Amino acid sequence: MSRWARLALSVALLFAFNASARAQTKNDTPRNYGIGRVATPEQIAGWDIDIRPDGQGAPSGRGSVKDGEKVYMDKCAACHGEFGESAGRWPQLAQGKDTLASHDPVKTVGSYFPYLSSVFDYIRRAMPFGDSESLTNDELYAVTAYVLNLNDIVDDKFVLSKETWGKVKMPNQGGFLDDDREKTEKTFWDPKPCMKNCRRPVKITGHAQAIDVTPDEKTQKRGVE
Amino acid sequence: MTEPTDTKQATRRRFLVGAAGLAATGASTTRAENANNLPPNVAGWTRRLGEGVGVRAYGNPSKYEKDVIRRTVSWLTATPESSVSFTPLHQLDGIITPNGLCFERHHGGIAEIDPGDYRLMLHGMVDKPLIFTLDELKRLPRVNKIHFLECAANSGMEWRGAQLNGCQYTHGMVHCLQYTGVSLKVLLAQAGLRSNAKWIMAEGGDAAAMNRSIPIEKALEDCIVAYRMNGEMLRPEQGYPVRLVVPGWEGNIWIKWLRRLKVGDQPWFTREETSKYTDLLENGKARQFTFVMDAKSVITSPSPQAPVKQKGFNVISGLAWSGRGKVKRVDISFDGGRNWRTTRIDGPVFDKACVRFYYEFDWNGEELLLQSRAIDDTGYVQPSKDALRKIRGVNSIYHNNGIQTWAVKPDGEVENVEVG
Numbered sequence: 001m002s003r004w005a006r007l008a009l010s011v012a013l014l015f016a017f018n019a020s021a022r023a024q025t026k027n028d029t030p031r032n033y034g035i036g037r038v039a040t041p042e043q044i045a046g047w048d049i050d051i052r053p054d055g056q057g058a059p060s061g062r063g064s065v066k067d068g069e070k071v072y073m074d075k076c077a078a079c080h081g082e083f084g085e086s087a088g089r090w091p092q093l094a095q096g097k098d099t100l101a102s103h104d105p106v107k108t109v110g111s112y113f114p115y116l117s118s119v120f121d122y123i124r125r126a127m128p129f130g131d132s133e134s135l136t137n138d139e140l141y142a143v144t145a146y147v148l149n150l151n152d153i154v155d156d157k158f159v160l161s162k163e164t165w166g167k168v169k170m171p172n173q174g175g176f177l178d179d180d181r182e183k184t185e186k187t188f189w190d191p192k193p194c195m196k197n198c199r200r201p202v203k204i205t206g207h208a209q210a211i212d213v214t215p216d217e218k219t220q221k222r223g224v225e
Numbered sequence: 226m227t228e229p230t231d232t233k234q235a236t237r238r239r240f241l242v243g244a245a246g247l248a249a250t251g252a253s254t255t256r257a258e259n260a261n262n263l264p265p266n267v268a269g270w271t272r273r274l275g276e277g278v279g280v281r282a283y284g285n286p287s288k289y290e291k292d293v294i295r296r297t298v299s300w301l302t303a304t305p306e307s308s309v310s311f312t313p314l315h316q317l318d319g320i321i322t323p324n325g326l327c328f329e330r331h332h333g334g335i336a337e338i339d340p341g342d343y344r345l346m347l348h349g350m351v352d353k354p355l356i357f358t359l360d361e362l363k364r365l366p367r368v369n370k371i372h373f374l375e376c377a378a379n380s381g382m383e384w385r386g387a388q389l390n391g392c393q394y395t396h397g398m399v400h401c402l403q404y405t406g407v408s409l410k411v412l413l414a415q416a417g418l419r420s421n422a423k424w425i426m427a428e429g430g431d432a433a434a435m436n437r438s439i440p441i442e443k444a445l446e447d448c449i450v451a452y453r454m455n456g457e458m459l460r461p462e463q464g465y466p467v468r469l470v471v472p473g474w475e476g477n478i479w480i481k482w483l484r485r486l487k488v489g490d491q492p493w494f495t496r497e498e499t500s501k502y503t504d505l506l507e508n509g510k511a512r513q514f515t516f517v518m519d520a521k522s523v524i525t526s527p528s529p530q531a532p533v534k535q536k537g538f539n540v541i542s543g544l545a546w547s548g549r550g551k552v553k554r555v556d557i558s559f560d561g562g563r564n565w566r567t568t569r570i571d572g573p574v575f576d577k578a579c580v581r582f583y584y585e586f587d588w589n590g591e592e593l594l595l596q597s598r599a600i601d602d603t604g605y606v607q608p609s610k611d612a613l614r615k616i617r618g619v620n621s622i623y624h625n626n627g628i629q630t631w632a633v634k635p636d637g638e639v640e641n642v643e644v645g
Contacts, residue, residue, distance in 0.1 A: 039355055113500050179515040207642055209640055
């Protein structure tokens with residue numbers, strides 16, 4: 001091969017290499033490594049418990065407010081209180097209407113949750129506390145119906161199922177807006193933050209020691225001995 | 226500001242009293258000295274052989290460090306299975322948190338998963354639903370990334386004013402680790418995303434089966450399905466054997482004990498992204514999907530649990546992070562935010578990771594109102610608590626990244642205070 005031919009070939013190879021490097025960065029879908037096994041419909045069915053606001057994923061079954069009262073008293077009332085008012089520090093499930101803009105907002109299923117699915121999906125996966133995923137579908141529908149009833153969202157005769165799912169209207173559905181910090185908190189982006197005399201001399205206006213809720217060291221478990 | 230010699234003795238006594246008082250909040254106490262170990266004597270550990278290799282098959286910290294522990298606030302929650310313990314930030318330095326000291330937040334206790342029985346399911350809007358074993362995940366290409374994780378509720382108890390007296394409690398729901406795992410983008414490609422895929426639901430295999438929705442853009446950008454922290458396998462408290470890493474975003478979405486990823490075309494509005502982890506504003510409306518953790522910093526020493534021990538030369542040490550990018554600069558103030566000076570960042574600076582900052586100075590016993598403010602590479606400047614409250618009110622619980630004030634008193638004690 002002549003020197004020119006060699007040069008031409010190496011230039012061509014260089015271009016080819018560049019082209020393939022570009023192709024890799026442009027089409028950056030990772031390759032398939034053939035690792036992992038296909039999930040069977042049966043395997044998926046056992047774990048596929050999530051439910052969306054539109055009811056997609058809701059299981060078959062039904063439950064009345066009346067049946068739900070029994071489930072609730074047996075499995076929920078000890079922590080959440082007979083009327084959803086909460087026992088001790090456990091989450092309150094009912095009441096709290098018109099408190100969200102107050103000094104002491106009470107966030108409950110009725111006052112705060114935006115969708116039926118947000119409640120139902122959670123009960124289905126995480127309740128009763130300490131006995132997760134133990135309720136039958138009918139119990140699940142019933143106890144959810146009862147909690148809705150505690151919040152005056154459905155009446156005493158209501159039966160919750162996939163078919164009646166769309167009838168439930170949560171009071172605070174319109175209570176949420178998407179993260180708008182980049183707009184509403186725009187002033188926090190400051191190319192030249194103040195360094196000198198940025199405010200008047202400050203005074204202490206509050207003391208943590210006065211509140212005195214910091215845990216005592218005696219309450220802590222010790223480290224390795 | 227020099228001190229007359231005749232008051233020095235009295236000042237020292239006050240320091241000791243202060244230190245004893247602070248032992249109650251986890252401050253390090255001064256150990257009694259044993260003259261036999263001090264020069265000119267030859268110390269006991271020099272004269273005798275120590276334990277041989279293998280005695281400590283998995284090493285622990287020195288027995289003299291047993292007060293370096295995660296601490297809890299018992300009145301915060303109804304039960305320890307759904308609760309939180311805090312990283313002892315005041316007892317640490319650098320940017321990497323030791324594995325055993327990373328704060329814990331569980332909603333149904335620690336799942337103890339047999340790695341042989343571990344499975345990750347990936348399904349929904351994909352071409353081919355898949356199940357992976359842990360070994361299969363480990364066969365895929367690996368990435369190593371250092372990122373902070375902050376709980377959205379870190380500093381959540383401070384919205385209405387200074388409450389907890391120690392940076393462990395006010396800021397200790399943060400840690401920073403190196404993660405090893407497979408990029409979520411690579412994992413998703415194994416199943417093949419359908420063109421209408423917009424959101425991904427991640428779900429844990431613990432007793433809370435925690436589930437959160439993640440926009441597909443973020444999933445493909447930098448998320449990691451991680452199985453190692455700082456080189457070793459994840460600790461059970463941190464999701465062993467597999468957790469999701471969602472760089473810069475609130476900790477709740479970094480699903481631990483990850484068992485399922487489902488691809489969909491809209492968010493799920495799960496309990497954890499509606500009833501919890503939404504930020505209630507003054508008008509009763511709440512912000513949702515506030516994923517990013519804004520720039521934040523805290524002086525870890527001195528702080529209420531780590532008082533100033535002597536006058537003269539002192540090093541101020543602190544931690545800063547931003548979910549929007551790299552920390553570019555950290556300033557501190559000695560006068561409650563009136564005047565600022567720039568600190569020295571020492572050690573590596575990574576994207577969406579903690580940085581360590583220092584400020585060296587001479588202290589002569591004057592009262593200080595210490596503050597720090599982080600500035601990130603998007604130009605975001607950590608705001609004052611009052612500036613945050615002006616926009617958000619005090620009912621948000623989450624995302625409190627306001628500037629912290631520590632009052633340093635003449636005896637070296639430090640208190641969490643509010644200034645105005």
